[in-house]
Amino acid sequence: MNAEFGHLAVILAFMVAIVQMAVPLTGALKGWQNWMAVAVPAALLQAALIALSFASLTWAFVTSDFSVALVANNSHSAKPMIYKISGTWGNHEGSLLLWVLILTLFGAAVALWGRALPGRLKALVLSVQASIAVAFLAFLLFTSNPFERLAVPPLDGNDLNPLLQDPGLAFHPPFLYLGYVGLSMAFSFAIAALIDGRVDPAWARWVRPWTLAAWLFLTIGIGIGSWWAYYELGWGGWWFWDPVENASFMPWLFATALLHSAIVVEKRNTLKSWTILLAILAFSFSLIGTFIVRSGVITSVHAFANDPTRGMFILLILAVFIGGALTLYAFRANALRSDSVFSLVSRESALVMNNLLLVVAALVVFVGTVWPLVAEMATGRKLSVGPPFFNLSFTPFMVALAMMLPLGAILPWKRARPGRAMRPLWGPLALSVALGALVWSLQTGGRMLGPVGAVLATWVLLGALADLGQRARVGKAGAGEVLRRLGSLPRADWGKAVAHGGMGVMIFAISAITAWQQEDIRVVQPGERFAFAGYELTLERVERVEGPNYSSDMAFIALDRDGRRIATLTPEKRFYPVQRFPTTEAGIDLGVTRDVYVVIGEQQPDGGWVVRSFVKPFANWLWAAVAFMALGGVLSLTDRRYRLGAAVRPAARAVPAE
Incomplete structure (x- = not known):
């Protein structure tokens, strides 16, 4: 029963x-x-x-x-x-x-x-x-x-x-769904505001915690999924621009834009119509992600279903909610006009530029994701849009976002003077350029991505610290006063600084892995020793191991450096007899500045085994950055202003329903 x-x-x-x-x-x-x-x-x-x-x-x-x-x-x-x-x-x-x-x-x-x-x-x-x-x-x-x-x-x-x-995939979907579905609250508040005909700072104060919670869960879910792909799939990467990966990334970009736009509504009572549109689009792309995962239009290890009937049902849901919301928005957006003005150089303008960069970046990802489907329906030919397209088309928007982030965060509202706003940032800018020059001089060969990433990462990270320093009047007040001011800052300000700092760390980690990764693939006999990237690896043996519901060929690979044993790595090739499905388990020696990553392949006719080895610089910094960004979200979410609730709305006559 x-x-x-x-x-x-x-x-x-x-x-x-x-x-x-x-x-x-x-x-x-x-x-x-x-x-x-x-x-x-x-x-x-x-x-x-x-x-x-x-x-x-x-x-x-x-x-x-x-x-x-x-x-x-x-x-x-x-x-x-x-x-x-x-x-x-x-x-x-x-x-x-x-x-x-x-x-x-x-x-x-x-x-x-x-x-x-x-x-x-x-x-x-x-x-x-x-x-x-x-x-x-x-x-x-x-x-x-x-x-x-x-x-x-x-x-x-x-x-x-x-x-x-896998433990990562046990927790990855619930966190993603908390993010996907959490954006439904921003959508519901947006549609309610359109029906009510009124958006004001109180509304923004109410909607921000729900959007922030969704963004936080999405950040954690995407981070767990990336970590799972890194150690489970055996290809050594952490992001492949898979359509289902993109399905979670697009709502995250819109949610990030919505968070920043809602700040403008709350602080300056402007960008109201744009914020409503972002709330609609953020949840709409969550629904689009649901369609991608469950409609059968793509094949992915992440996809759940391939039933066209279900796909048509979801398509109908998309049409009703996205089409209905945008139609209502078209009729009611004029009622949300604002009389507030701000200059071209102001925090409002910086947040608008932030929004535009994030939204266009999300649309680029969307086009790259759906274009193969559209092209196949139109021409009957299968096309592939892979990492080269996304890396080339998406990266410039993130570079521009990183360049403007510290200045935009420190600009005053309504009107600013660029020279005055840049005063606390000249030091971070000089240190960032100097560090980039040092990295360029130290790297032997390699791409410019490493030095450029170091400059941007340091600029974003030091910019976040400079913002805190300016608020605490560092250099203008005594140490006790500075500490008092830092302690009295709202948690949302600390959350912003930590999240922005996490983004800086992520920029550096991505740049370092991409620019300086080393790779080796060879056939190795049991007992054979080989040198790679300053390390010595020895394939000691390969054993058959029985798991609870699988059998495994487990390799024991000794990792030495300068004659000293560092670790014994145990990569596996598992086989699940019920589903008759093989999987790969990487052997990873985690380090602060690098990972040594080893995968065992198929046994060859001569008794040797295919061994693929990587040295991945600063790989763990990537997930540390995700943790910092999530911590920033937690700090902001625990701000007492959210716990106490929004201020009482000012009396205003609602716009009559149409």
Whole structure:
């Protein structure tokens, strides 16, 4: 009865979502307070029902209930418990139920913690959020039922995709969905504002924490996915511009732009129409990512489904929500005009430029992702758009963003004098150029990418420190006063500095890995020793190892330098017999300034083994940078101004509905 109970909970949640969508909206349009009040209990009940349903599905996986088709197709009794649990969302139907669960939990969070919201706006937000739930619950019930039973259950299951049987992939999807679905809150606030006809600083204060939370989760999810690709897939890279990677990266770029744009609305009550558009586009690209992953239009290790029927259903959802939102925006945007003015040199202008760079960069990624699909439909020929295109077309926008970031963060609002604003930045600029010159002189050969990356990274990092120093009056006040000022800075200011500093570290790590990586591939006999990049590697032996649900050829490779043993690396070639699928596990010696990365390949007829070796400079700095950026998000999210809620809205007459 467990599966039937879970299915019934989904059906009841679908009915509650319909009520939550229709009743509060009607109440908000008619001014009926008792109808608007339905939104809160409906949101809480809907979340509770979906949580019960998800718990039922998880229990089916944990207990290996192979009478449930989804469990039989995606689990196995010999699988470790962590992968039985993660198998709940390691498939199309289960991941969609997780998607809906997170959607309803965000709605419940607004219902619980949105007490400061005006009743009409809160009802509209929860009504829009429920409309998204209605669409995806219909998708779940009519095309993707996770509780479907088998008439004759098998003795054991088909196992989970071996590539997903990894701790990184156990946590990667939930964090991504928290980001994807978190952007639905910004969307709901935007649509509610369009219906209400009013956007003001209070609205921006309310929407920023939800956008920031979504951005934070997306950052963590993308970082975990990158780390997983680095050590699991065996090709030695951390980003390949895969369509599904791009599907998560595009909403992240829009969310970053939205965060900065909302600051302008909050501080200066301008860019209101543009901010609403960004909120719509951010969630729209989350929906586009859902279509890419589940429609079958692309083939990827990340993709969940390849059923065209499901793809058409998602396409219909895209048309309704994206088309409907943009149509409403077209009719109502004029009501959001602002009379605020600012000069060409000001923080507002810098944030506008920030937005334009991020949005155009996201559109470049979008074009590169969908162009092969469009070209194939138009010409019938398969085209490939790979890393060279993205690296060449995307990188200039990020370089421009890094160049303007420190100055833009330090400019005053409304009007600024460039010479005065640059005063605290001349030192960081000089140090950045000097460091770039030093790197250029020290590198033996190599590309200019390394020195240029060092200059940009140092400029961004020192610029973030200079911003903090200016706020604390470093050089103008005593040490005690400086410390007092630093301690009294809002957490959002610290979060901005840490996140920007993390971006600087990331620029350096990407540049260093790309410019200075060394690679070697050869056939090595057991017991043979070879030199590579200043190290000596010895293939001591290769053993057959039996795992819980796989067998493995595990190599033992000694890593020495200057006659001293540094580590013994154990790369593997695993084989999962149930799915008859091989995977690669890299052997990595992690270091502060480099990783030594070794992959074992196929055994050759002469008894030797293919060994591929890399030295990756500053590789760990990449994920340290992601951690710093995420920490910046956490610091900003814990700012007391968000905990206390937004100030009371000034009285204003709403624009009549059209």
